[in-house]
Amino acid sequence: xxxxxxxxxxxxxxxxxxxxxxxxxxxxxxxxxxxxxxxxxxxxxxxxxxxxxxxxxxxxxxxxxxxxxxxxxxxxxxxxxxxxxxxxxxxxxxxxxxxxxxxxxxx
Amino acid sequence: xxxxxxxxxxxxxxxxxxxxxxxxxxxxxxxxxxxxxxxxxxxxxxxxxxxxxxxxxxxxxxxxxxxxxxxxxxxxxxxxxxxxxxxxxxxxxxxxxxxxxxxxxxxxxxxxxxxxxxxxxxxxxxxxxxxxxxxxxxxxxxxxxxxxxxxxxxxxxxxxxxxxxxxxxxxxxxxxxxxxxxxxxxxxxxxxxxxxxxxxxxxxxxxxxxxxxxxxxxxxxxxxxxxxxxxxxxxxxxxxxxxxxxxxxxxxxxxxxxxxxxxxxxxxxxxxxxxxxxxxxxxxxxxxxxxxxxxxxxxxxxxxxxxxxxxxxxxxxxxxxxxxxxxxxxxxxxxxxxxxxxxxxxxxxxxxxxx
Numbered sequence: 396x397x398x399x400x401x402x403x404x405x406x407x408x409x410x411x412x413x414x415x416x417x418x419x420x421x422x423x424x425x426x427x428x429x430x431x432x433x434x435x436x437x438x439x440x441x442x443x444x445x446x447x448x449x450x451x452x453x454x455x456x457x458x459x460x461x462x463x464x465x466x467x468x469x470x471x472x473x474x475x476x477x478x479x480x481x482x483x484x485x486x487x488x489x490x491x492x493x494x495x496x497x498x499x500x501x502x
Numbered sequence: 503x504x505x506x507x508x509x510x511x512x513x514x515x516x517x518x519x520x521x522x523x524x525x526x527x528x529x530x531x532x533x534x535x536x537x538x539x540x541x542x543x544x545x546x547x548x549x550x551x552x553x554x555x556x557x558x559x560x561x562x563x564x565x566x567x568x569x570x571x572x573x574x575x576x577x578x579x580x581x582x583x584x585x586x587x588x589x590x591x592x593x594x595x596x597x598x599x600x601x602x603x604x605x606x607x608x609x610x611x612x613x614x615x616x617x618x619x620x621x622x623x624x625x626x627x628x629x630x631x632x633x634x635x636x637x638x639x640x641x642x643x644x645x646x647x648x649x650x651x652x653x654x655x656x657x658x659x660x661x662x663x664x665x666x667x668x669x670x671x672x673x674x675x676x677x678x679x680x681x682x683x684x685x686x687x688x689x690x691x692x693x694x695x696x697x698x699x700x701x702x703x704x705x706x707x708x709x710x711x712x713x714x715x716x717x718x719x720x721x722x723x724x725x726x727x728x729x730x731x732x733x734x735x736x737x738x739x740x741x742x743x744x745x746x747x748x749x750x751x752x753x754x755x756x757x758x759x760x761x762x763x764x765x766x767x768x769x770x771x772x773x774x775x776x777x778x779x780x781x782x783x784x785x786x787x788x789x790x791x792x793x794x795x796x797x798x799x800x801x802x803x804x805x806x807x808x809x810x811x812x813x814x815x816x817x818x819x820x821x822x823x824x825x826x827x828x829x830x831x832x833x834x835x836x837x838x839x840x841x842x843x844x845x846x847x848x849x850x851x852x853x854x855x856x857x
Contacts, residue, residue, distance in 0.1 A: 397716075414535030433536045434564025437528050438571065442717070445578045458541070460534040 396478050399439050402429050404448065404467065404475040411452035413462040414440075440465065448474055509555045510537060516562050519569040523580055536561070567712075574710075576717025582844040589787035589843070590713040595658065595726055596792055597707045600760075601651030601673070603734045608648035610738075647676035652730075659726045663714040670711060674704035694805030695757060702795045737763070754825065757803040760796040761825040764789065765832035775839035783843025786836040793833040800826050 396404075399421075406412055406420035417440075418431050431439070443449045448471030452464040467475065507515070513536050517529055540555060541548045574590050575583030650673035657666035681700055684690035737759065744753045754762060768789050774782045800822055807818045 413538075414531055415538035418535070418539065432561050432564035433532055433539065434561065434566075434568045436535065437532050438564075438568045441524075441528070457534070458537075460537065461530060462534050462538075463531045 396474070397439075398425075399429060399431065399435065400443060401475075401478055401482075403431075403436070403439050403443065404471055404478075407449060407465060407467045407471070408475060411464040411466040413455075413464050415462075417465070443471070447471075506553075508552050509540060509557070510552065513537075513557050513561075516557055516565050519565055521569070521572050521580075521583060524572050570712050571715050571717070574713035574715070574718075576715060577719055578717065585784050585787060585843045587713055587718065588784045589791055590710050591718060591721070592784070592788040593791040593795070594707045594710045594713065595655070595721065596788070597703050597795065598651060598655045598658065598670075599726075599730055599733055600703055601648070602655040602730055603737060605648035605650075605652040606730070606734045607738065608645045612645070643676045643680045647673045647680070650676065655730065656727070658711070658714065659721050659723055661720055663711070666714070667708070667711050670708050674700075674708050677704050692803065692806040695755075695799065695803035698799050698802030699756070702799055706795070754821070755803070757796070757800040758822065758825045761800050761829040764792045764796045765829045768793065768829075768832035768836050772835040775836045778839070778842075783839050786839035787843045789836050790833060790840045793829055797826060797829055800829070 402421040402424050403417055405424055406417045412420060414433070414436060418433075418436055421429050421431055440449065444451075444465075447468055449465050450468050452466040454461045454463050456462075510533060513533060514529070517525060517532060520529075536557070537552075540551050542551070572579070573583055574587040576587055577584075579587065650669055654666050654670045654673060657663075657669065677700055681690065681696055684696070685693060690696055741753050744750055753759075771782075771785055771789060775786045804819060804822060807822065
C-alpha cells in the first residue's frame with residue numbers, strides 16, 4: 396500500500412469525508428508532507444474503490460455543487476488495520492535499533 | 503465579467519484529457535473538490551478567484567499523469583484502454599530489446615577485440631563508432647549505454663519498474679551525449695537515421711514506460727527473457743553468415759532490418775490474428791505500433807540518402823522504398839485484428855492494487 400493510499404484510508408477511518416476534506420486531512424495527518432493534488436487524489440480514490448476498500452457514502456449540495464462523500468468498506472477497514480500493524484511493527488524495530496546505537500547525527 | 507472562461511471552465515478543459523468513461527464517473531466530484539480548494543468563503547475574493555484564476559501547473563500535471571495511467575490501462579480498465587496499455591507495454595519491451603541486442607553485440611565486439619572469440623575473427627568496429635582523434639569517451643559511452651539497456655530490459659521484465667525507468671533515462675542521456683558529440687564533430691555518418699533512432703528507441707520508450715504502472719499486469723518473464731537471445735541470433739547469425747561468405751552488401755542497414763523484422767513478425771502472426779483467438783488482437787496492435795516506429799525510422803533515414811555519405815548510391819532509396827512496401831503489405835495482414843482488439847478483448851481481470 397502506498398503512503399498516499401494509507402493516508403487516504405486513515406482520513407476516512409473515523410467517518411465519511413468528501414474530496415477536499417480528504418486532501419486537508421491527509422495534509423494534517425502527514426504533517427504537511429503529503430499534499431495531494433486533485434488529480435492524484437482521484438487516482439488514489441479510483442484505485443481504492445476498484446479494490447473495494449472504499450465506497451461512496453452520500454452526496455450533499457454545497458454552493459450549488461454536489462459533494463460526494465466516501466467511506467471505508469469492511470475490507471478497507473481491515474486493510475487499514477493490517478497496514479497500521481505492519482507500520483507500527485516496523486517503527487518499533489526502527490526505534491529499538493536506534494535505541495541500541497543511539498541517534499547519530501552527521502556533522 | 504470578462505467573457506473569458508472562468509476557473510471552473512478552465513479546469514473542466516483540463517479534465518477533457520481524461521477518458522470519457524472516467525469523466526462520466528468522476529468529473530463533477532473532481533470539479534467540486536478542485537473549487538473547494540480555491541474558494542475562501544469571502545464573496546469578493548471568491549468572485550475574483552472564479553473569474554481570473556487558473557489551475558496551477560501541479561494540478562494540471564496531476565491530471566495529465568492520471569490520464570496517462572487511464573489511457574494505458576491495467577487491470578480493471580475498460581477493454582479498449584487495457585488493450586492499448588498492453589500493446590504499449592509490449593512495444594516498449596520490443597524497442598528496448600533492440601537496444602539490448604545492441605548491448606549484446608557490443609559485448610561480442612569487446613570479446614572479439616580481446617581475442618576471446620573461439621573463431622578468432624576480429625572485425626573492425628562499426629564505421630560510425632570510429633573514435634574522433636583526441637576524443638575517446640564517446641565510444642565508451644556508446645558501449646556503456648548498450649550494456650545499460652540490457653539491464654533496463656531485464657529490470658522491466660522482472661518487474662523493477664522504478665529502477666528500469668531511472669537507468670533507462672541515464673542510458674538515453676549517454677546515447678544523446680554520443681549523438682551530440684558526433685553531430686558537433688561531424689563524425690556522425692547518418693545524422694537523420696541516428697536522431698530518428700534516438701527518438702524512437704530512447705525517448706519514446708523512456709516516456710512510454712509510464713505504461714508500467716501499479717495496475718499493469720506483470721510481464722511474462724521467461725518468454726521475454728528468452729526472446730532476447732533469440733532475437734540476437736535472428737539478427738546476428740544471418741549478418742555474420744553474409745559477412746563470412748562475402749555477401750555483406752545483401753545485409754540491409756538498421757532501418758531496413760527493422761522493417762523486415764517487423765514484416766516477418768506480422769506474417770508469422772497472421773494465422774493467429776485471423777483465428778480471432780483471445781489475446782491475439784493485443785499482439786496485432788503491438789505489431790502495428792512497431793511497424794509505425796520502423797516506418798518512421800526508415801523514412802527518416804532517407805534524409806541520409808539524399809545528402810552526405812550515401813549520395814553515391816541511388817539504389818539505396820529504391821531498396822528502402824521496397825522495404826517500406828513490404829512492411830506496409832505485412833502490417834495490412836494484422837491491421838484488422840488490431841482494430842478489433844479495442845472492442846473484442848476479453849474483460850481485464852479485476853485485481854487492482856490499492857493505492
